[in-house]
Amino acid sequence: MSFRWLLLPVLLLVALLQGCTLSRAQIREAGAIVAASPGREDSCHQADRCATPSPLLDAAQQAIADSTSEHPVNTVTLLDDSEAALVARLSLIRAAQHSIDVQTYIWDEDDIGQLVLNELVQAARRGVQVRILADQLFSFGDLGLLDRLARVSPNLEVKLYNPTFHDAQTPPLQFAAGVLCCFMKFNQRMHNKLLLVDDAIGITGGRNYQNRYFNWDPDFDYLDRDVMAGGPVGREMADSFALFWNHRRSVPLIRLRDVNRRIRSDRAAPGWPAPHYTDPARVARAQAEAEDPDWLAAWIGDDTLRVSQVNYFSDLPAKTDEPTKRSARELTGRLMRMVADAKHEVVVQTPYLVLSKRAQDIFKRLHRENPSPSIIISTNSLAATDAFAVYGLSYKHRRRYLTEYGFQIHELKPHADSAAEAWEEANEDQDDGPTGQPIAAPGKSAKSGKPRQRFPGNERRPGVFGSHGRRNRPAPLRSNGRRYSLHAKSMVVDDSFAMVGSHNFDPRSDHYNTEAGVIVYDPRFASEVRASILEDTLPQNAWTIARREPTIPVLGDISQAIGNLSSRLPLFDLWPFRYATSYEIKPGCAPLAPDNPKFQECYTPVGDFPDVAISPKLIYTRLITAFGAGVKGIL
Numbered sequence: 316m317s318f319r320w321l322l323l324p325v326l327l328l329v330a331l332l333q334g335c336t337l338s339r340a341q342i343r344e345a346g347a348i349v350a351a352s353p354g355r356e357d358s359c360h361q362a363d364r365c366a367t368p369s370p371l372l373d374a375a376q377q378a379i380a381d382s383t384s385e386h387p388v389n390t391v392t393l394l395d396d397s398e399a400a401l402v403a404r405l406s407l408i409r410a411a412q413h414s415i416d417v418q419t420y421i422w423d424e425d426d427i428g429q430l431v432l433n434e435l436v437q438a439a440r441r442g443v444q445v446r447i448l449a450d451q452l453f454s455f456g457d458l459g460l461l462d463r464l465a466r467v468s469p470n471l472e473v474k475l476y477n478p479t480f481h482d483a484q485t486p487p488l489q490f491a492a493g494v495l496c497c498f499m500k501f502n503q504r505m506h507n508k509l510l511l512v513d514d515a516i517g518i519t520g521g522r523n524y525q526n527r528y529f530n531w532d533p534d535f536d537y538l539d540r541d542v543m544a545g546g547p548v549g550r551e552m553a554d555s556f557a558l559f560w561n562h563r564r565s566v567p568l569i570r571l572r573d574v575n576r577r578i579r580s581d582r583a584a585p586g587w588p589a590p591h592y593t594d595p596a597r598v599a600r601a602q603a604e605a606e607d608p609d610w611l612a613a614w615i616g617d618d619t620l621r622v623s624q625v626n627y628f629s630d631l632p633a634k635t636d637e638p639t640k641r642s643a644r645e646l647t648g649r650l651m652r653m654v655a656d657a658k659h660e661v662v663v664q665t666p667y668l669v670l671s672k673r674a675q676d677i678f679k680r681l682h683r684e685n686p687s688p689s690i691i692i693s694t695n696s697l698a699a700t701d702a703f704a705v706y707g708l709s710y711k712h713r714r715r716y717l718t719e720y721g722f723q724i725h726e727l728k729p730h731a732d733s734a735a736e737a738w739e740e741a742n743e744d745q746d747d748g749p750t751g752q753p754i755a756a757p758g759k760s761a762k763s764g765k766p767r768q769r770f771p772g773n774e775r776r777p778g779v780f781g782s783h784g785r786r787n788r789p790a791p792l793r794s795n796g797r798r799y800s801l802h803a804k805s806m807v808v809d810d811s812f813a814m815v816g817s818h819n820f821d822p823r824s825d826h827y828n829t830e831a832g833v834i835v836y837d838p839r840f841a842s843e844v845r846a847s848i849l850e851d852t853l854p855q856n857a858w859t860i861a862r863r864e865p866t867i868p869v870l871g872d873i874s875q876a877i878g879n880l881s882s883r884l885p886l887f888d889l890w891p892f893r894y895a896t897s898y899e900i901k902p903g904c905a906p907l908a909p910d911n912p913k914f915q916e917c918y919t920p921v922g923d924f925p926d927v928a929i930s931p932k933l934i935y936t937r938l939i940t941a942f943g944a945g946v947k948g949i950l
């Protein structure tokens with residue numbers, strides 16, 4: 316069958332899918348059912364909304380009180396530690412007296428997803444105004460849950476961002492139709508993360524609401540980073556949230572076709588059942604810590620800095636509609652300027668080392684300066700990443716990264732010590748976990764009734780490669796054990812300022828997704844972030860990427876020259892022998908930069924894809940390196 320015949324039914328389906336919007340009467344009917352649902356009364360009638368005091372919120376409010384327009388005072392706390400990142404959220408939610416605004420890209424229904432959602436519902440029931448804005452593609456897949464959320468309290472509002480076909484759920488056919496019919500719209504995701512309490516203090520960074528962002532997944536977890544910022548910066552967060560909340564792409568639940576239908580067909584109120592946690596003891600521990608002033612002081616409060624200039628930046632939903640509008644790409648523009656102005660050092664941590672054209676130009680120019688700033692990059696190895704298609708392209712450009720931009724690249728190992736220690740801390744009381752093999756999850760598949768299989772990782776990038784299925788799981792390894800992947804996105808420039816946020820510094824973040832983050836102009840904070848990133852580049856945590864030493868003198872040089880030519884071809888890059896490879900430090904040596912003359916003495920090459928087992932995934936990665944140049948812009 317020719318492509319034309321395949322395309323026709325899809326286009327017809329798209330027309331059908333777009334055509335069936337809800338009538339006003341259906342929206343009104345669902346609204347009336349929601350309003351009439353029993354059990355929506357507030358549980359607290361006190362002025363303070365029965366809030367639990369939090370020293371974190373108190374510190375932010377004190378900063379606001381101490382601020383003048385000329386001399387703002389803000390609090391900032393680096394939340395590298397996953398347990399502190401969770402407990403800070405719980406403490407703030409419980410302390411809220413007026414409002415809680417939450418923005419996220421992924422909201423799962425595992426323990427973390429249920430815990431945070433349940434805390435927000437309880438806050439709404441106390442009388443706090445709670446607004447949740449989640450990107451539609453990977454959040455709240457369960458219509459029953461959305462039905463319950465729509466009805467649970469008049470103080471809780473939920474909207475989903477950018478549903479392509481006015482539905483909360485995206486079955487595979489809709490996914491394909493979205494790619495084919497309206498790629499620009501479908502491909503723009505709201506990648507912002509924010510939890511803002513009483514417009515005074517907020518948390519932003521890389522973490523979504525899913526176990527693996529908090530070290531609660533037994534077999535695959537992310538090294539991630541958030542920042543908590545309080546004071547006048549809270550106002551900037553509130554303004555950004557309002558822009559998204561009021562945008563036409565943010566759709567209330569009763570205006571989504573599938574949720575609306577569900578509400579109208581399910582007239583008996585579903586209520587709000589207690590969550591079913593797979594590990595209730597771990598949940599109880601986090602909740603107890605959130606109410607323990609000593610724990611909060613020791614793990615969070617003592618690390619809080621009072622600083623002057625802190626800004627929250629976010630791109631706007633108009634980023635894809637009006638790409639030339641400067642304010643629509645606010646965070647992206649700021650980051651580019653931060654790098655362009657660097658004098659002696661840029662330290663970048665990103666899971667995906669693929670650069671936009673603008674970023675490439677900036678790094679090329681920096682490398683030509685005399686003296687040129689050092690550029691230190693912490694990113695994923697193929698063994699660690701769950702986005703292997705992106706890795707295929709990053710691998711393709713290694714020569715350019717090393718020679719034209721002067722990057723010092725460190726790729727995270729899948730069993731990095733730093734990540735394993737973080738996991739142990741977050742799971743102090745747990746039994747030792749599985750071995751990296753797929754494990755059966757509690758619960759059964761609604762469709763087949765068979766036990767659900769869990770697999771490490773799942774690439775969450777909409778686009779030509781889709782979002783489901785085996786293709787998107789990380790590559791099988793030769794080694795066993797719990798796996799870690801880098802998900803933190805941060806940058807430090809010249810030891811003087813730092814950004815922690817959702818921006819991956821890749822073309823998707825530059826051109827499509829909306830991103831958000833905090834820039835802190837303070838050397839103490841910059842040095843904390845720098846130290847945290849550099850720890851992930853240490854030999855026990857990462858392989859170093861450096862030029863491959865030719866083993867056969869003349870043939871090696873010829874191979875390098877062909878490889879160079881091949882990597883510059885616009886479409887295909889077929890030469891299999893690459894310019895650079897991964898290195899492991901030798902025992903007794905201290906870490907060295909790859910341009911150090913003693914580097915080859917102290918490091919041993921360990922192959923291009925250390926620890927990755929020979930598998931279709933490895934072949935796929937090589938194919939993307941060879942033929943994937945054309946899709947770089949959308950990855």
Ligand SMILES: O=P(O)(O)OC[C@H](O)CO
Pocket residue numbers: 420504506775776777802819823824828950
């Ligand atoms: O892995 P994430 O959460 O940074 O998502 C990356 C993608 O660009 C989202 O579209």
